[in-house]
Amino acid sequence: MSDSNSKTTHFGYKTVAEDDKVSLVANVFHSVAAKYDVMNDLMSFGIHRLWKRFTLDCSAVRPGQKVLDLAGGTGDLTALFSKRVGPGGKVVLADINASMLAVGRDKLRDQGLVDNIEYVQANAEALPFADNSFDIITIAFGLRNVTNKDAALASMFRVLKPGGRLLVLEFSKPQSELLNKAYDFYSFNLLPKMGQLVAGDADSYQYLAESIRMHPDQQTLQQMMEQAGFAEVSYHNLTGGIVALHRGYKF
Amino acid sequence: MLQLAPQWLTGLAEKALTEIIALDPAAQSRLQRLSGRQLAFQLTEFDWRLVLTATKDSIALNLHQEAVDCAIRASLSSLRQLRDPNQLTHLIKTDAVQIDGDIQIAQQFSNFFQQLNPDWQSHVARYLGDGLTHKLSLLLSQLAMLIRHKQQSLQQLTTELLQDELQLSPHPVEVTQFCTEVSQLHARLERLQQQLKLWQE
Numbered sequence: 299m300s301d302s303n304s305k306t307t308h309f310g311y312k313t314v315a316e317d318d319k320v321s322l323v324a325n326v327f328h329s330v331a332a333k334y335d336v337m338n339d340l341m342s343f344g345i346h347r348l349w350k351r352f353t354l355d356c357s358a359v360r361p362g363q364k365v366l367d368l369a370g371g372t373g374d375l376t377a378l379f380s381k382r383v384g385p386g387g388k389v390v391l392a393d394i395n396a397s398m399l400a401v402g403r404d405k406l407r408d409q410g411l412v413d414n415i416e417y418v419q420a421n422a423e424a425l426p427f428a429d430n431s432f433d434i435i436t437i438a439f440g441l442r443n444v445t446n447k448d449a450a451l452a453s454m455f456r457v458l459k460p461g462g463r464l465l466v467l468e469f470s471k472p473q474s475e476l477l478n479k480a481y482d483f484y485s486f487n488l489l490p491k492m493g494q495l496v497a498g499d500a501d502s503y504q505y506l507a508e509s510i511r512m513h514p515d516q517q518t519l520q521q522m523m524e525q526a527g528f529a530e531v532s533y534h535n536l537t538g539g540i541v542a543l544h545r546g547y548k549f
Numbered sequence: 550m551l552q553l554a555p556q557w558l559t560g561l562a563e564k565a566l567t568e569i570i571a572l573d574p575a576a577q578s579r580l581q582r583l584s585g586r587q588l589a590f591q592l593t594e595f596d597w598r599l600v601l602t603a604t605k606d607s608i609a610l611n612l613h614q615e616a617v618d619c620a621i622r623a624s625l626s627s628l629r630q631l632r633d634p635n636q637l638t639h640l641i642k643t644d645a646v647q648i649d650g651d652i653q654i655a656q657q658f659s660n661f662f663q664q665l666n667p668d669w670q671s672h673v674a675r676y677l678g679d680g681l682t683h684k685l686s687l688l689l690s691q692l693a694m695l696i697r698h699k700q701q702s703l704q705q706l707t708t709e710l711l712q713d714e715l716q717l718s719p720h721p722v723e724v725t726q727f728c729t730e731v732s733q734l735h736a737r738l739e740r741l742q743q744q745l746k747l748w749q750e
Contacts, residue, residue, distance in 0.1 A: 358615035361585040
């Protein structure tokens with residue numbers, strides 16, 4: 299949570315000025331963009347694909363719908379959505395980071411997905427879209443890096459159509475103590491080394507591990523979504539709570 | 550981990566389906582007519598409902614319980630009968646199969662899969678050459694015929710064993726005869742009841 303009095307926020311375990319967080323996060327992703335997909339597969343043993351497919355199933359996407367894939371990074375979810383909404387629908391891949399957006403655009407074009415995808419560099423806290431524009435909004439592994447999460451959720455609520463739904467896929471708190479210990483060992487000892495080896499950048503992956511611990515747990519995020527106006531907010535723990543998928547509707 | 554197994558399976562099935570459809574040159578044009586339609590299918594024995602979405606070059610798979618163009622619910626036992634169009638009304642009447650939405654979409658999907666004829670030979674021929682592929686193709690169709698033949702003879706053998714040797718199951722003629730006898734008995738009973746009624750009055 300950001301502290302509004304002193305205008306500081308967390309960047310992993312460090313405390314930084316709120317104005318600096320955006321550029322600090324940006325540096326992390328400029329640094330890892332090229333190796334992002336490889337690292338995702340390595341770090342999660344490929345399970346991140348299943349988490350994303352689960353998100354897709356929970357979206358119940360239909361042909362012709364408009365989808366916003368926020369903090370969409372290298373476009374994994376955008377690719378899945380693009381096929382399903384078809385030529386009558388549209389998917390907007392939005393990310394605050396130009397490097398990630400460029401990698402995503404190249405990847406999707408290589409897959410032949412060009413017809414119904416738009417690319418927008420946008421800040422989740424102030425989305426540059428009209429009110430009630432989207433049937434589905436997803437933010438997968440992105441909310442953690444946003445400086446002001448409440449502003450971001452409010453902004454998503456604004457651009458979502460009535461009847462639409464928001465899906466937040468994010469690292470969360472493992473439910474069993476044993477898993478928690480193993481997971482801590484893995485994230486603080488192995489993860490930065492893997493980052494160093496593959497992406498040549500240990501600090502970014504140290505930040506990843508720290509930012510996961512600083513992210514609100516399942517119940518807190520549920521409350522935050524409810525405060526932003528979302529109704530019928532519920533969550534699914536995936537892989538023992540290492541990741542949670544929150545779903546909320548706008549009515 | 551088992552929690553995500555259905556997503557893993559649908560992901561794999563979707564990839565396989567895309568490959569198979571890509572091998573059938575005629576499939577693309579037939580898909581165009583289907584494009585943008587959604588069909589859901591669920592077996593009553595399981596919680597999962599499979600949703601098929603026709604896209605421009607493949608069929609995407611998902612698992613959810615929400616609104617689609619046409620939804621079919623059937624039990625495992627009625628699945629075999631579902632292939633026979635004559636049985637369909639009977640199955641719907643007896644609630645063995647429930648269909649919600651546009652039944653034509655279900656038929657269009659069914660037609661698409663029945664007509665799907667992937668030209669795997671020309672794909673394999675790139676690696677094995679034409680001659681070897683032809684032999685392989687011949688071998689496979691002979692194998693399929695052999696299996697079908699064995700299956701038929703096994704079925705016949707089982708029937709004979711159950712009906713004639715072990716006498717565990719009646720012959721169809723015996724069943725018919727038994728049914729006739731039961732209805733004759735029923736008729737006699739009715740007659741007797743009516744006579745009894747007359748005497749009582």
